[in-house]
Amino acid sequence: MSLSLSATTEARWQKILDAYPEGRKRSAVIPMLIFAQDETGIITRELMEEIARRAEVEYLQVEEVVGFYSMLRKQPLGKYHVQVCTNISCMLAGGMELWQHACQSLHLGNKQTSKDGLISIEEVECMGACSWAPAIEVNYDFHHHVTPARFDEIIAEIKGKG
Amino acid sequence: MFNQPSPHEVKILTRRFGVENSFRIDVSLAHQGYEGLKKAIAMGADAVINEVKASALRGRGGAGFPTGMKWSFIPRTSPKPKYIVCNADESEPGTCKDRLLIQNDPHSLIEGIAIAGFTMNSNKGYIYVRGEYRYLISILETAIAEAYQHNFLGKNIQGTGWDFDLHVHSGAGAYECGEESALLNSLEGKRGTPRLKPPFPATHGLYQSPTLLNNVESFCAVTHIIRDGAAEFAKHGPEKSGGTRLMCISGHVQRPGVYELPLSTTLPFLINEVAGGLRPGRTLKAVQPGGSSSPILLPEECNVGLDFDSLAKAGTMAGSGGIVVLDDTADIVSYALRIIRFYQHESCGWCIPCREGTTWLKKILERLDRGEGSMKDVDLVGELAKNMFGRTFCALGDAAAWPTGSIVKKFRGEFETKLATYQAREISAELVTIG
Ligand SMILES: Cc1cc2nc3c(=O)[nH]c(=O)nc-3n(C[C@H](O)[C@H](O)[C@H](O)COP(=O)(O)O)c2cc1C
Ligand code: SF4
Ligand code: FES
Numbered sequence: 001m002s003l004s005l006s007a008t009t010e011a012r013w014q015k016i017l018d019a020y021p022e023g024r025k026r027s028a029v030i031p032m033l034i035f036a037q038d039e040t041g042i043i044t045r046e047l048m049e050e051i052a053r054r055a056e057v058e059y060l061q062v063e064e065v066v067g068f069y070s071m072l073r074k075q076p077l078g079k080y081h082v083q084v085c086t087n088i089s090c091m092l093a094g095g096m097e098l099w100q101h102a103c104q105s106l107h108l109g110n111k112q113t114s115k116d117g118l119i120s121i122e123e124v125e126c127m128g129a130c131s132w133a134p135a136i137e138v139n140y141d142f143h144h145h146v147t148p149a150r151f152d153e154i155i156a157e158i159k160g161k162g
Numbered sequence: 163m164f165n166q167p168s169p170h171e172v173k174i175l176t177r178r179f180g181v182e183n184s185f186r187i188d189v190s191l192a193h194q195g196y197e198g199l200k201k202a203i204a205m206g207a208d209a210v211i212n213e214v215k216a217s218a219l220r221g222r223g224g225a226g227f228p229t230g231m232k233w234s235f236i237p238r239t240s241p242k243p244k245y246i247v248c249n250a251d252e253s254e255p256g257t258c259k260d261r262l263l264i265q266n267d268p269h270s271l272i273e274g275i276a277i278a279g280f281t282m283n284s285n286k287g288y289i290y291v292r293g294e295y296r297y298l299i300s301i302l303e304t305a306i307a308e309a310y311q312h313n314f315l316g317k318n319i320q321g322t323g324w325d326f327d328l329h330v331h332s333g334a335g336a337y338e339c340g341e342e343s344a345l346l347n348s349l350e351g352k353r354g355t356p357r358l359k360p361p362f363p364a365t366h367g368l369y370q371s372p373t374l375l376n377n378v379e380s381f382c383a384v385t386h387i388i389r390d391g392a393a394e395f396a397k398h399g400p401e402k403s404g405g406t407r408l409m410c411i412s413g414h415v416q417r418p419g420v421y422e423l424p425l426s427t428t429l430p431f432l433i434n435e436v437a438g439g440l441r442p443g444r445t446l447k448a449v450q451p452g453g454s455s456s457p458i459l460l461p462e463e464c465n466v467g468l469d470f471d472s473l474a475k476a477g478t479m480a481g482s483g484g485i486v487v488l489d490d491t492a493d494i495v496s497y498a499l500r501i502i503r504f505y506q507h508e509s510c511g512w513c514i515p516c517r518e519g520t521t522w523l524k525k526i527l528e529r530l531d532r533g534e535g536s537m538k539d540v541d542l543v544g545e546l547a548k549n550m551f552g553r554t555f556c557a558l559g560d561a562a563a564w565p566t567g568s569i570v571k572k573f574r575g576e577f578e579t580k581l582a583t584y585q586a587r588e589i590s591a592e593l594v595t596i597g
């Protein structure tokens with residue numbers, strides 16, 4: 001087995017595999033995929049095979065869910081994935097303009113990644129921050145009331161951290 | 163980072179918000195945490211269900227189904243395992259309240275789920291959290307571990323002989339997974355497509371076993387209802403829409419935010435008094451009172467109560483409690499397009515009327531938003547929406563058709579103006595080229 005995951009991901013996998021009744025390990029497939037993707041950045045065939053083995057399901061049963069859920073991906077994105085919401089509440093608060101600003105200032109299109117692999121951007125649906133719009137999420141961190149100027153600051157912070 | 167509270171709020175579910183470290187169990191216990199569970203155990207299951215019924219609580223996830231009645235449908239004595247599932251998939255555009263409840267007071271949610279577990283004689287519960295709310299998973303897991311330490315979860319809870327385990331399950335991005343039967347498929351590790359109903363989750367839910375499924379806010383409300391009594395809650399709303407709810411107001415108001423308000427609150431009061439009114443010099447154009455799935459209201463239709471029945475009577479719905487306000491600067495054609503882009507993207511593709519209908523609606527609205535096409539296309543949008551409504555496998559199709567149909571019907575003039583403006587511009591551009 002060449003697939004090796006960190007102890008943290010292994011522990012998360014074990015915890016989730018133990019969460020379901022006897023014979024119901026299939027339930028763990030989606031959480032296992034997303035927890036592993038957090039570490040690996042993408043979902044590979046090898047990863048799906050390993051999950052199929054651990055969750056005691058067919059390989060195809062893993063693959064079919066990967067295609068269904070928008071957060072699961074077979075293509076890598078940036079180390080910092082910047083998601084800009086343009087759904088209704090954000091749109092009314094300048095979310096569309098913010099999205100355009102993101103594309104223009106970073107010279108990237110939807111789901112594209114910068115050459116150094118640091119930043120990718122995506123136009124996303126409502127992320128549950130409607131009353132504090134417009135909102136973005138960088139990986140799993142929320143930012144509320146994001147103006148274009150604030151957006152540039154956030155990007156500068158990301159570049160500083162590397 | 164979030165909004166300031168309003169003096170008009172009635173803080174029942176949000177009573178511990180703002181208390182330092184409100185997410186910790188010692189703080190929760192210092193503020194009556196888990197008293198509701200202890201009381202439920204002393205009352206017994208039948209009394210708990212009667213209390214929930216008497217509170218007139220209606221589901222806060224979108225459909226507004228009476229919670230006490232739902233609880234009474236679960237075959238509690240079935241020999242099969244019974245499951246409690248909490249819907250924390252919150253993804254209806256306009257809605258951002260479950261996130262706040264979990265972040266500020268995870269113990270009131272755990273307590274409500276435990277009350278349900280005790281009542282249904284269940285030994286297992288799951289909280290299905292949308293994938294994007296990752297930070298909430300660690301908050302919940304810490305809170306659950308604390309609840310185990312204090313024997314509010316685990317084995318022989320509070321000496322009753324009853325065992326109950328609670329787990330957190332992560333979704334991975336799919337609006338459709340908020341629909342209860344799609345959520346159950348997703349929780350079983352499958353694609354998030356809905357199931358044929360009947361049978362209903364009450365009898366054939368998770369792993370084909372009896373399952374009680376409620377929204378985060380519904381479970382939280384139960385905690386406070388059981389602790390303080392049904393009457394204390396019910397009194398804040400009309401007879402059939404009891405209590406307070408977390409109203410998420412967004413869009414063109416001066417103080418957008420999430421506010422806990424009595425269900426007897428009216429829409430004008432929410433906009434003008436709680437949310438600070440419109441921006442100076444602006445006038446109201448429209449309101450979507452129950453998330454992106456709800457039919458739109460014209461200004462003259464806005465003098466309405468925010469409870470479930472008043473909004474239904476006004477031809478729309480209270481839905482998930484997301485109230486989106488549009489002033490005269492809003493471009494309603496672009497707004498309609500943004501709504502349909504969402505539903506087209508989120509349609510699970512299972513049934514043709516929804517898959518094809520949303521795709522067509524998107525194409526036509528894109529054209530209209532560019533100022534192309536004609537008023538015939540506007541009529542076509544209305545026709546398509548009408549033909550979709552009631553013909554799709556799950557309510558997502560209705561949720562796409564209903565607001566869209568209402569927008570083209572009520573704002574026909576705006577479509578006309580947009581087309582006329584663009585076409586006039588094109589003609590003058592052409593004249594310039596010819597000249
Ligand atoms: C397309 C669709 C999306 C939904 N999304 C959610 C959601 O994100 N959260 C939620 O609680 N209910 C959602 N619902 C409603 C659920 O199906 C279900 O009615 C609700 O969770 C039941 O809980 P309640 O009775 O406490 O409201 C959705 C329904 C549909 C049709
Ligand atoms: S209505 Fe839409 S979301 Fe629902 S089953 Fe049909 S295609 Fe899927
Ligand atoms: S509409 Fe952008 S967060 Fe809800």
